[in-house]
Amino acid sequence: MSLLVKIKNALLGSAELSTPTCNSADVLDICIKNKIHYSKIKFDGDHIRLSISLLCAKKLACELDKRGYAYNVKYGGLPILLGKYKKRWGLMAGAVIIFCIIYLSGSYVWDIRVSGNSSLTEAEVRAELALKGFSIGSKMGARDVDEIANSVLLTSEKIAWMSINYTGNVAYVQIREKEFPQTVDGANTPANIVASRDGVIEYLEVMRGSAVVKERQSVREGDLLISGISENKFGEYRTERALGKVYAVTNHHFSVKIPLNYDKKELSGSVCTQKTLKFFSFYINIFRKGGNLGSSCVKIEREDSLSLFGLPSLPVSIISEMTSEYQTVSAKLDEREASEIAFFELENMILAKLQDADLLKKTIKTEITDNEFLLECDIICSQNIAKSVPISEE
């Protein structure tokens, strides 16, 4: 029996009919007259066996019954197997659902992997793609990947090139980031070095140009420190880009005011928790505990992706949301708390403004009134006050 016939019999069902050999001629005659085609006929001892389709088996059995011949039929194939489980419809429904899920999920993006990024994070690249309608759960083939990449490049300020390729259901995104030129004016633009603030010069490091100030000289903001104009022995002037560092002792004053009375968010105790199953881009609420809350709420949301055996995450995640109701109440800071906040802010201000400076002296004065905590800080430090200013042609 050929392979195709075997497959056909398995799928559509088949029967094996056996009858005593003495009936063989009549059986063959019946088959010929009634056009009952068999795939195999074989003599097995004192019986003859025919392999026929289900429908033909019924026809042949009917004819044999009419003639009163003894026979035996064994049925097989997929229809018989399914018939055994016909009362267990849950199995069938489950199998159909699984096949549907496998078929449908093969049409959606399961994961997006980004490579080639250095300053941009993977989440930022995914966010850019999501703005153009491409994310986990998007239908594959709905839009051309080149069109998606081009639309991202048109609006992105940081991505210079993008390529999207599919391997199975995973989208591999390769990017190249834009490179920005570093200096505002060109490297060869003639420029002077002037003071960026008042100070007393400690020492100079002149790499190009001529210094016009000396150590221990007091300068004011804007004063010329290193000149980019030089004169040769013939009395001709030429300009160049002055380069160097000028370290000076400078004074800085910082002032921080912290109001003692403030509005505090106090949780009222009403909490609503909700868990949602995210499957591709579909959201299914699993449960929600807690009633309706007021308009003033704080929400904490967390998404946990599922993964198996350390493999990259699946497009299934659990989103946990905790919403807490709060009310605004007036509160007052005590001196210790206000002082902590003030000092914290002061440190941030110093870090922002004097990051490269060497601290020589710091004087702090605090004052507390009924309404605020005042912190004054005077800093003397040594810093580079050189600032490059282009020489105008005039």
Add this chain to the structure above:
Amino acid sequence: MDNKDNCKKNGHRTFKEKLSEGLDIPADLLCGGCRVEIRGRGEAVVEGCRKVVTFSPDIIKLAMADFDIVIEGERLNCLSFCEGSLVIGGRINRFVYEERGE
């Protein structure tokens, strides 16, 4: 009918046989409507079969219009059939035309 049987017994040709020979008409059209094609020793196609008289691995006897065909051999089997034609397979040792009633 008696004349025909007498002709057959005495070895004389029947009217149909004479007509078929005289007008050059193929024998199977006038004389029995049976056609047999034997391919090698393993396959035989028989057209015009009316009934299967015997069917076993050693002997197959088919009833044609006026006579019987007996095929003797080994592992004989009916491979397929269609509209009065049978294809017999196996190892054919002997192919005999038998007058009905013998």
